[in-house]
Every structure is written in C-alpha cells, then in structure tokens.
Amino acid sequence: MTLQAHIDPDWRDVGAVTDIPERGARRVATAQGDVAVFRTGDGQIFALVDRCPHKHGPLSQGIIHGHGVTCPLHSWVIDLATGQPTGADAGKGCTPVAPVMVKDGRVYLAQPVMAD
Amino acid sequence: MSHNKERLVVIGNGMAGCRAVEEVLKRDPSRYDVTIFGAEPRVNYNRIMLSPVLAGEKTFDDIVINDEAWYRDNGITLHAGRAVTAVDLQGRKVVAEGGLEVGYDKLILATGSDPFRLPLPGIDLKGVVTFRDLDDVNAMLEASGKPGARAVVIGGGLLGLEAAYGLARRGMNATVVHLMDVLMERQLDESAGYLLREALAERGVETVLGAHSEEIVGEDGKVAGLKLKDGRVLPCDLLVMAVGIRPNAALGKAAGLQVNRGIIVDDAMRTSDPAVFSVGECVEHRGNCYGLVAPIWDMCRALADELTDGQGGYEGSVLSTRLKVSGVDVFSAGKFAGGDGCEDIVFRDAARGVYKRVVIEDGKVAGAVLFGDAADGGWYFDLMRAGTDVAEIRETLIFGQAITEGLSGLDPSAAVAAMPDTQEICGCNGVCKGAITSAITSHGLTTLDDVRAVTKASASCGSCTPLVEQVIRLTLGDGFKAQTGPKPMCKCTHHPHGEVRKAIVEFELKSMPAVFQTMEWTTPDGCASCRPALNYYLLCAWPGEYVDDSQSRFINERVHANIQKDGTYSVVPRMWGGMTTPDELRAIADVADKYDIPSVKVTGGQRIDLLGVKKDDLPAVWADLNKAGMVSGHAYAKGLRTVKTCVGSDWCRFGTQDSTGLGIKLEKFMWGSWAPAKVKLAVSGCPRNCAESTCKDIGVICVDSGYEIHIGGAAGLHIQGTELLTKVATEQEAIELISAVMQMYREGGWYLERIYKWMARVGLDTIRTATVDDLDNRAALFARFVKSQETAQIDPWAERASGGVAAGEFTPMATLPLEMAAE
Helix, strand or coil, X not given: CCCHHHCCCCEEEEEEHHHCCCCEEEEEECCCCCEEEEECCCCCEEEEECCXXXXXXXXXXXXXXXXXXXXXXCCCEEECCCCCECHHHCCCCCCCECCEEEECCEXXXXXXXXXX | CCCCCEEEEEECCCHHHHHHHHHHHHHCCCCEXXXXXXXXXXXXXXXXXXXXXXXXXXXXXXXXXXXXXXXXXXXXXEEECCCEEEEECCCCEEEEHHHCEEECCEEEECCCEEECCCCCCCCCCECEEECCCHHHHHHHHHHHCCCCCEEEEECCCHHHHHHHHHHHHCCCEEEEECCCCCCCCCCCCHHHHHHHHHHHHHCCEEEECCCCEXXXXXXXXXXXXXXXXXXXEEECCEEEECCCEXXXXXXXXXXXXXXXXXXXXXXXXXXXXXXXXXXCCCEEECCECCCCHHHHHHHHXXXXXXXXXXXXXXXXXXXXXXXXXXXXXXXXXXXXXXCCCEEEEEEEECCCCXXXXXXXXXXXXXXXXXXXCCCCHHHHHHHHHHCCECHHHHHHHCCCHHHHHHHCCCCHHHHHHHCCCCCEEECCCCEEHHHHHHHHHHHCCCEHHHHHHHHCCCCCCCCCHHHHHHHHHHHHHHHCECCCCCCCCCCCCCCCHHHHHHHHHHCCCCCHHHHHHHCCCCCCCCCCCHHHHHHHHHHHHCCCCCCCCHHHCCHHHHHCCEECCCCCEEECEXXXXXXXXXXXXXXXXXXXXXXXCCEEEECCCCCEEEEEECHHHHHHHHHHHHHCCCCECCCCCCEEEEEEECCHHHCCCCCCCCHHHHHHHHHHHHCCCECCCCEEEEEECCCCCCCCHHHCCEEEEEECCEEEEEECCEECCCEECCEEEXXXXXXXXXXXXXXXXXXXXXXXXXXXXXXXXXXXXHCHHHHHHHHHHCHHHHHHHHHHHHHHHHCCCCCHHHHHHCCCCCXXXXXXXXXXXXXXXXX
C-alpha cells in the first residue's frame, strides 16, 4: 500500500509530526512567505501564515499553550484553529489559516498555501 | 431437532459470538437451530474481566457468562476446543478439526482478534506471553508464584497496565515499558497520564516511558530480560506483550470473503456473502476496527435485528474507556484531547487527586477525560452521544450531574438562595452552605478571604469561589467586600507566585504536570505567562534534576538571541567585565562582514551588539564567535547579564581597588545563572562611580577600606538608586555576599520581579538579616548558588553551533519549491 496513492497531489509532505517539538512550531518556507506549523500539547497540528495580524511578528517563535500561540513581539494571543486574535485583541485582524493535514504521522500542506 | 428450523452456525464462542446468539434468542427463541464452535476448550467467559482474575480479585467462575446449562437449555450445540478450519461458501458448510462438517443457512463469524506480537529477537523464549485468554493468565500466575519474580510488560495501554497491576498484586515486581511519553496516550492527555503514573507507582507498578524495546534477552531458553535501544536491560522472569490486537480475519479471508484489516461488513453486519455475517473484533465496519466491548454489544444488537426480520442498522460506535485497576478511577471518551474549534473546561482537586477535562465543540460535549473521580463519566458520555446542547449548563457542567441538574433552570443567585443549608458548596474541604452563612453572621465576616480563613470554603481548588461569593453576597447584601489580596500568577490558576514557589519545594513538585495537578491549574498546559515562570521555578528548585523545557521559554531564551521587530535577531557576545581584545574585535568585524549584519552597536552594558542577524545564520555566527573564544552574553536572559566596570586601580588615578578584576571575577563566577528577571551588576573603583553601580540590581563601590555592596537599583521603566546593604573587607567576601543575595533573590523572587521590586516587597532588613547578619545562612545560600552553577555554566551557543542541541530550531522544516506556488 503506497501512501502517496491516498494523497491528493496538491498536498505537499513537509515532514514528520515528530519533527515539530510538542508545544512547539516549525517554519515552512514557501514562495508566499513562511508558514508556521504548530504542534500542540494534545498532539494536534495547525498551520498559520507566520505573521501576527498586529505587527507581523513571527508566530512560529511564540509560546504555544492550549490551542493558542502568544506572539513573541507584543504577546497577542492568536487562536491556532482560526487565526483570530483572542482576549482583548479579538476582532483586530486575522492571520490566514494554511490548510494542513496529517496522515500516518506525516504533515502535509496544501499548495498553494494561501488562496491569492 | 426439527428440520423446518433454519440452521445458524456461529464460529467463535467468545463474547461477540455468544452475545449475538443471546440477542437472537431474545427476539425469536425458536427460529434457529444454533451451533457454536469455540477454539478454547471451555464455556463462554467475560474476557474483559481477565484482569481482575489475574489480580486475584475475581475467580474464573465469577467471569463465566454462559455456563453449560445455558447451552443445554437453549438447545445450542457447542463444539468447544474444536477450531473451524474452513468455510465453504458455495456449499454453505463449515469444516472443523477432525473433519466434522456442519451445514448452515446463516453463518456468523465471530473469530475475534489476536494479540499483536512485536517481532523482537527472543520472542519465542519461554516466559514470553501475551494477555488474551485464560491460558495466558495461567502462565502469568505460574510465573508469579516464584518469590521475588520480576515481570516486564511491553505496552502502556489499557491491557498492559491492567496486566502489570494484576502481576504486582500477585507479588511480582512489575515494570511497564511504553513507547510513548504518556501512558494510555490514546485515551488520556498528559495531565491524566501523569496522575495515572503516580497512582500505579503507589501500587507497585513502575513505568519506563519513551522506551524502545530492542531485544528479549534469554538464558537457557527462558526469558531473562528486556533490552532497550538505549542499552538498558530490564531483568525479568516473565515478559508480557500487550501492544495491541489485530482482527483475526484469516478464516474469512481464506473462505473468499472481502477482507481489509478485518472482515468487511455493512451496517447490517453482513459480509460480502449474503448468508455470512460477522461481529466483534474481527470486523471492519466503515473503515473502523474496534477493540472494546461496547461496540461489540452494539453490533450484536444490529445483527440480531437483521437475523430476525428486523432492520439491522449499526452506524459505528462512539467509544469510552474505563481502566480496571482497583482504586484508580479513569474514564475517557471521544475527543478527550480537544481539537479544531474545541474548548476545554478543566477542574483539578489536588487534595483528592482529581483531574477532569470536558471538551466542548459547537456547544456540545465532544469528549471527556476523568481521573480520580469518574462517577460522572456515564453522564458526560450520554450528553456526548445524544449531542445535547450544553450551553445552558456550561457553568456547572464540570461539577457533574448532581450539581448541574440541581441548579438547572434557576439564575445563579436564585439557585444559591434556593440551596438547602446542608448543600455542600466546597467539595475539597466539605463545607456546606449553612456552615458558611453561620460563620459570616457569628464572626462578622465581610470578605472572601475572611470566609476562607474561617471555614476553608474555596481555599483549596478555588473552583467554588463564585458560589461562595454568592453565599456571602446573599447573606450580607451590600456589606460584601469584593476580593483583594495577592494576585494569582495568571488566569490559569488562583494561586499567587509565592504560594506556587512554596508548594514546589514543600511538595517536591518536579515537573510541570505535577505543579498543574497539585496547584489545580484550570488549563491543560498553562499559558505564555505561567509556563516560563514555572520553568524557572522548577529549574531553581531542582538544579541538575529538572530538565529545562525550551517550549516554555520566551523565544529569546529559547534561541539565545534577541528577537527584533522584523523577526531577525541580535547577538551579543560576552565581554568579561567590559574588557575586550583586538582579536575579539577582529572576529566580531569578520562575522559582521561575512553574514552581512546590518548594524553593529556598543551597548550600555559595555559590549557589542550585532543587530539584524537572520535566524538561520545564528548557529554559524555563534560558531565563528566561539572560535575566537567568545561565548553568549545572555543579553536576552532573565538571569545574569553584564558586570559593568570602570578601569579601577590599574589605570585610574583615583581608583582604590581593582574594580575591573573584581567585575571579571564576579561575571566569570555568576554567568549562566537564571533568575526571576534580568540582573545587571557593576563595580566602580571609587565613589565617583563611573560604572554607575548605584542604579544596578547589585552594585559594588570600591573604597580604600574595602567594598560597599549596594542593591536594588534600576534605570529602566523606573529610576531608582540602590540601598547600601553593607560593607565588606575583601574581594572574596564581596563575591560570597553578592552570590548569597543573588541566590536569595533566585529562591524568593517572583517571575519578572526585578531585585528592586523584590526588595520593596520583602524589605531590605530581611535581606540584610539573611545575608549579612546570619553568616551560616549566607554560607548556605552561597553553597546552593555554587551547586546551581555546576549545571548552569554551559555555553548555549556552543551547544547549538555544533548542531547538538535544538537542531531543528534554526532551519525551516521544509522549503516548498518555488515553481509549485507560481500560478
């Protein structure tokens, strides 16, 4: 049984789930800029454009807690599932969500990562 | 046997096969002539209760479901100990061992599953067993008979843990070896997994997590131990493999039925042959194979409907799990770990060892994990399966069915008013409403803190705080004074920093899950505010023992550089006491050229900052700086930053002492130490104070007769001059005293609290008494600082430049080809 047979060609294998530390993130470089791929404490994988809606801080460098990430520049907390700022900053812009999929321990990003 | 009855043949005398027959008989007792084949030479028993048999809590007779009388009374022909070897779909007959052939009109395959055996070297040694049937249990019991015998169980799932617990109960030293970092990771989150590990340890079961098994070691054909990939060998007399099960679909496959992982069935439990049905663990339904009992019961009901002219409709099962280890109450169901768009409600009660997490999705219960008090597991499971909208009962959902349903339909204050005096408000401390109201009136209490102090209500986990406040408000009306007092660390807890620090030491909490549980955190894994604080507190309390959690550090401390507004970093190498050399300066200049570093700046701490370094370049930049003998300046650290000096008696005509030399000694002794907040030192060679010692966290001013030690200055958000702590005569004494002050601050400061704030809180006199007057205490503080430094002084740049540490941090996980994205 080949893995690729089940994967749509628009999905790109970007590495193993275990390449990302728990409660951590890794960057994926794309033609449209970096995408941050997050692994939460409960083992979920999320992907966002690596750019805070506030001052464009790299979200991949933040601290991950629950299903949120705290931006390293000014501590906005972004919801990993929606890309929306939460708490006092809710409603002030949004980080685009990148489609991501996990299959057999591998992480896949859709190509292109953002609809232009 | 009358021949107008249809012939129903069942292959498999286990739980699924017999339950299917029971369900059929319940609906139509006279329709079928039933024949059951079983490979085990015994009547049907409850396999899931083998664990209590192993533990000695039940006997085999206790777990028999259908005894011989049942087969007889229902006219069932049982061929026990006779395995079916073939099914002839064309001829509609089965062939069993010994050549027995039995024809059928309807056939049920209930062949169950086989335990999965890891293909390790040594798998065939004597003493290697699985945990599946009574024979396995008997083999384990035999091994446990030997005094001092040791067992290793591979697999930290439900079955493996129950096996290990049973063996421990039988007097064996039992160790569970688990591949993952969390026990029962398919059912439990990290917090519950941690509690389970503790509970098992109390019951004599040791656990080794993250362990890769490599080889089963034998001696004289018998198992002697399990060798792990890291080289460890765990000696044992019995090795139990409990790593999972595989559907037993071989017979179905050989007969020509459609088989994938299991025998494929439709919603009526029908296989690819219309006369052949299948239920249980051998089945694959809508892509799912099940290994728990509840889905089997669901399947059997659907099958029986189908076989008795009803409409068989099995739509798959929602799963829940309970662990059968005495005194360890564990329940898990559904999306226990949350997921996209899910919210968590978390409740912890450290005193009772309780952890509950209910996951809500779209206003409905999507999953739950309960540890220590799983009484409401069934209720959550019902809410989940029914898809009940829980928005209305969200506030009290986590407290369980009794409280929720007791309060439903009332607004909160009316609900509290309606509570009888005997209603328990604080479950942790067993305080009922009447005790609170009478304490308020008899003691004249007006605040939450008063009530806590007198009654202990809401003093433990704090989750009943809103209820207690309601009671006070109802009793006092406008006389109620809202809460003041120490602020909680963050929204994840109601405990202030001081209490958490105290508990870490007092209860020997050595990991973050331990703190979360004992201090009853309300979030599964903290937040960006408490995690860095806890990481520091643990590191400070258990030097050399606690493993630093880089994912709980702010980015600057995680990558050992300072993030800038554009996402690039700045790099500041250490210059001891502000001294440098032409070689160091040349190396810095070369690095700036080589890596195209846009800005080079002299800092206020007497060193050089390289600004605008790309993250990917950091390891190479560090390697080049390391080569020139430079190490990290920790310009990013909540810890020792710089020791600023003036040129002192070496050059200055006013200098009284070697201030540069003392500065270098202090910096070499203290670098690498983490602290609640940044710590800046300075040593000035005379009272002219050219090193600006009197606005530093700790400053030294050299005078003719010795060294003045000043503390508590600041020149940042707040401007504040230092206070004179004392004067000492020698350099050595200065170093010891400064280290002792540093250690006292390290142990007592709150995260992000600079020394001047800490001093304002605890008082200069307290610090002076502890470090100046009490020389024994000073020596003890100094010794603890020295011990902590033993494991702190490793250059983080060198570790990372060599690729040995955090290799993935500095490179993208992947680079997607540019042409792919071009549209």
